[in-house]
Amino acid sequence: MPDSRPRRPDDNAPDSADAATTDPAPALVLSGARLADGRAVDVRLGGSRIEAVGTAGSLTSRGPRIDLRGYLLLPAPAEPHAHGDTALTADADGPGPASHRSEDIQRRATEAALLQLGHGATALRAHVRIGDVQGLAALEAVLQARRALRGLADLTAVAVPRLLTGVAGAEGLALLRDAVKMGAAV
Template identity: 40%
Template sequence: MTRNSSLPLAAPLPLVLGGHAVPTLHNATLVDGRIVDVHIVGGRVYDVVPAQGLVPSEDDLDLTGFLLLTAPAEPHAHLDKALSFDEIRPPAGDLGSAIETWENHTPSLTVESIAERARRAALLLLGNGTTAVRSHVNLLRGDQPLRGIQALVKVREELSSVMDIQLVAMTPYVVGDEAVHAALDLGVDFLGGHPHQTPDPSGNLQRLLAIARDRRVGVDMHTDEQTNPTMLTLEELAHSVRDWPSSMPVTAGHCVSLGMVTPEVLARVIEAVKESNVGIVSLPITNLYLQGWDTPVAMPRGLTAARALIDAGVRFGAGADNVRDPYNPLGRSDALETAMLLVTAGHLSVEEAYRAVSDGARDVMSLPKS
């Protein structure tokens, strides 16, 4: 709910304000200019009708002058890393330096310290209207690889009454299968990794997909997070999951290389993605920060091919990715920040950008549309 906004409304969401169900929202403005009353039954939007001009009762809410929006969702977060910038004080740099900085810091992490930051980060999202989040959680190097998973499972349970939290086991190349299975046993929802950053991208991708098939879970892969147009594990991913059931949804995040290829290659890869129903997640703030450090002139935008993906009807969402950690020193945990960057850097319309962080994000997350 925002005043004087021009962002769009999609279909209704479950709505609870101040911990209590609101029977009727009077005189709310929709993006098309209609003034409506919204009836709430059992904590969910039941009906949207033209405003009756009635004076709200004590139990109702008067939204005169406010625009009613669907709640945003965050399809790609790293709650285990979030808000660690101040304790690490990382140097500015590209993806490689961010990974190195984080890896050097992980021996000091405890379940409690990860949970404390993750809880604060999740509540920042919730405070800005985000009611669902999918967080990648690193399996850590060493003899205690599940610290992050244990912390986020705890936070997910603590916040389950106010927020949907999905967890992805992000699996480094050096972490063995035993730890992956242990993470899934703890209740992780999806399997993930970053094959393009390993010595054997195809082999690593197929290893993770094999575990996911065995455990009957979906996957959410960091995919081609670089400006090298020849790195297209997205295409292999799409071909590999073509026959997967809808109960094992597949998501590819970043897909930066796709924004650097020729039109012919772009069309070919998008066709494979669409045929396999792979959801794509763009992450503008972190990719704009991390990509292009080695290109001082005509620096690439470091974004996926958002325009082409949307025009082709691919399932498309967008998120913030990292927030105030070695991978991105900034961020307010506000979906409007992501939407703004999709407009300014990705040349999407305002309506397309907000859909990417609301209904589009929920679609990619396999959640009911709002």
């Protein structure tokens, strides 16, 4: 596996871990892009990482340069309100409702997050119903999807109990406490 440590652009000497691998592609520079705050910048990309950001015209590279003057460069969008436990169930094939088995919820939550990632969203906030018949099973499935997506997308699972107040809300509060211990947000 190639070494993923960042390297200076002028560092051509491979170390022993890199000896068996091919040289990485030269860095790409996005030049003259306008940020939301109005600044014009250059961005140097190497591999799958941002290597450097500098004022327009300040970054060099042996690789290609793309002129982005006149274009706005924005961060990746986020999906603030998804439903991880019921994702992709609207067009469920077959008789009856979509499956609520943990492995099916995990598969659908992962697939939905990857679809969002394909459209540029790298952060997702998924609301998951807890309590009722499933207890915390749907939440655990979405948390498994979050672990599977680590390094690709940032999936936040938000636990949503049916009730939080009154006598009936006591169970919801207890479930919410357990959900937070499992790693859910509120």
